[in-house]
């Protein structure tokens with residue numbers, strides 16, 4: 043049914059390493075290095091901007107834990123956590139993915155760049171533009187509540203009880 047190759051990877055369940063509520067992690071079928079993992083939002087999202095805010099914590103925490111796992115399991119000496127957001131950034135699939143790439147000394151993976159000398163005036167100028175347009179950061183999209191079923195009262199009672207119980211905490 044789906045036309046997304048990456049959604050198909052998830053459906054096929056090949057080389058799945060972890061499945062959470064909102065993300066799936068699997069071995070990249072065309073890896074850059076042995077143990078190259080991708081963490082995928084279950085919801086189809088072409089670019090990062092379309093991934094709901096409430097998926098982000100699980101996306102990044104999963105990548106972080108898998109990064110640790112490749113250190114411990116494959117003896118990686120470093121990892122890159124990478125999102126290629128948009129075609130100019132190297133994105134190859136129309137589904138957002140967070141890559142976890144195991145690194146070794148002198149593995150020659152071309153992910154390095156030469157730092158440039160920053161022009162202070164130019165930096166200050168774009169810093170103020172970016173800061174101005176970043177004011178809404180901190181307003182995060184909440185996960186929609188699951189549709190409630192008819193027999194709601196007991197759940198609400200339980201919620202009330204929980205609230206009271208939490209209020210009681212010091």
Ligand SMILES: [Zn+2]
Pocket residue numbers: 046047048049050085086087136137
């Ligand atoms: Zn997809």
